């Protein structure tokens with residue numbers, strides 16, 4: 001390509017951005033793309049390449065800047081502009097008619113217009129635009145305060161970074177929408193998780209929530225999320241009178257609204273819409289679990305007001321769960337990571353609206369007793385948006401008398417250890433001597449958010465446990481190459497790689513270690529808080545319940561389970577063993593603003609030698625890697641860059657020029 005002057009480049013960059021924004025609007029909002037994906041990619045590539053040559057023209061709202069923020073340590077709390085309310089729900093037509101009647105009575109009128117919209121099954125977020133620019137995004141949280149997930153939401157392609165200005169753009173705009181994951185993407189993600197030996201996610205909603213709440217925005221970017229907007233919470237400087245108009249305004253500003261929204265002249269029309277959508281639901285690419293009916297006139301909404309948790313002007317009219325009849329062939333018991341026994345019904349396979357169901361969870365003994373579920377029973381199974389279906393009810397009329405009652409075993413079906421009852425649940429007391437618990441614990445220990453041992457996924461763990469190479473967590477650090485080569489899956493190179501990954505994991509630090517231990521109720525976020533507060537595993541091990549309860553984010557159940565975990569002699573021994581084997585257990589104090597960031601350099605820098613640049617990064621707590629991988633945060637590109645540059649582009653890494661790098665280390 002011919003080299004452009006600075007002035008020309010600036011113009012071209014501006015043109016490209018506008019063009020890309022326009023195509024985003026055509027694609028995401030109007031669903032009428034004018035160009036092919038290849039042509040779109042070409043525009044993006046040209047923009048990227050110009051921004052690399054002229055990094056001084058990079059702006060945060062450029063379409064190239066969706067991913068780039070470094071991982072967060074935790075999410076900050078932000079206050080919503082208005083409480084994010086929830087909705088009252090109804091399941092029957094009578095309830096909807098009563099809703100309509102009440103509204104008419106309260107307003108003293110005989111006719112009310114409504115909007116009816118699909119009730120999207122995702123998680124709701126608040127997004128803020130100032131003068132047309134994306135500035136903030138947060139999760140619902142407790143409705144008053146949410147978590148600041150600005151950088152994560154920025155990575156969602158259907159969230160415009162700049163609003164279209166054909167309709168007057170408000171100086172301040174707060175809106176609400178639902179982040180969702182498409183069913184196809186969800187199934188693909190689950191397949192990948194299972195292949196890696198991780199637990200599959202229960203439903204697209206959980207997948208969307210989990211993906212949005214990654215601390216590292218790059219991980220969110222790698223998950224295919226989508227959004228629909230449905231409410232204006234505040235718009236300054238514009239006058240909008242109805243919900244219908246609000247939806248049109250959102251659309252005009254380039255914000256994606258659901259294509260099935262409908263204006264209904266009365267409640268009967270809204271009820272008909274519910275019926276139609278219940279059929280339509282099966283064809284949609286995403287999950288909806290009902291329709292939301294809202295009073296259209298915003299002044300009426302104002303007059304009707306809200307209760308503490310939900311407005312009086314809207315109602316969620318849910319769909320009946322999808323049910324199908326089938327027979328229970330057997331009931332088996334599954335053993336989870338912490339030893340909990342879960343009864344599972346093995347079913348005669350049945351198609352529940354497009355999904356073949358052959359297993360259903362029975363939760364626990366109480367559930368079985370309450371519904372009087374027996375082996376051989378004909379039952380109704382439901383898929384309420386969840387992948388793991390549930391046995392809803394027994395069809396008692398179909399009983400023949402040959403059905404067999406089920407009781408929970410008093411020994412673990414996997415390891416034969418004693419089983420104890422804790423509340424509604426039974427637990428295998430085998431601990432890590434139970435192969436089922438051991439396998440799940442090891443897989444968790446090695447998983448990405450924990451010690452991140454690449455190559456130690458489900459299938460490999462199964463082999464290692466079954467061949468007796470791993471009998472406890474600390475055995476991971478005793479694996480040698482010969483052990484691995486004796487297994488069917490391993491060759492020279494893969495064995496070396498795994499050994500190296502295991503070695504590397506020793507340096508992951510205290511927070512990840514705490515999470516990796518698999519203490520019940522201690523997730524990634526809590527583990528991080530514990531690491532920060534206690535700073536060493538020894539202090540955490542001797543913490544009392546009172547000390548733990550003094551931490552705002554920790555509740556009584558979590559506090560108790562932490563204390564109980566460290567009370568166990570075998571857990572303490574295991575930690576000592578990990579320490580002896582070289583696993584680092586100290587908390588690293590925050591030092592330098594580049595802490596936790598990895599840089600790669602390619603091409604010649606003007607102001608420093610490579611060695612100098614490396615020193616500068618390390619001085620501020622950062623790291624310099626010699627090759628490009630997905631773990632790299634910034635690729636600094638100098639004069640005539642090499643192949644690393646190409647690779648970085650392919651991986652979608654954040655690429656910066658020398659000037660920007662200088663600003664970072666200033």
Ligand code: IVH
Pocket residue numbers: 084085086087117118119120121122123124178230231292311314316
């Ligand atoms: S309006 C004050 N519209 O349903 C009214 N909510 O059960 C605010 N939802 O928390 C909500 N689709 O996450 C509205 N078209 C839609 C919706 C919708 C899904 C969710 C939303 C809310 C939940 C209430």
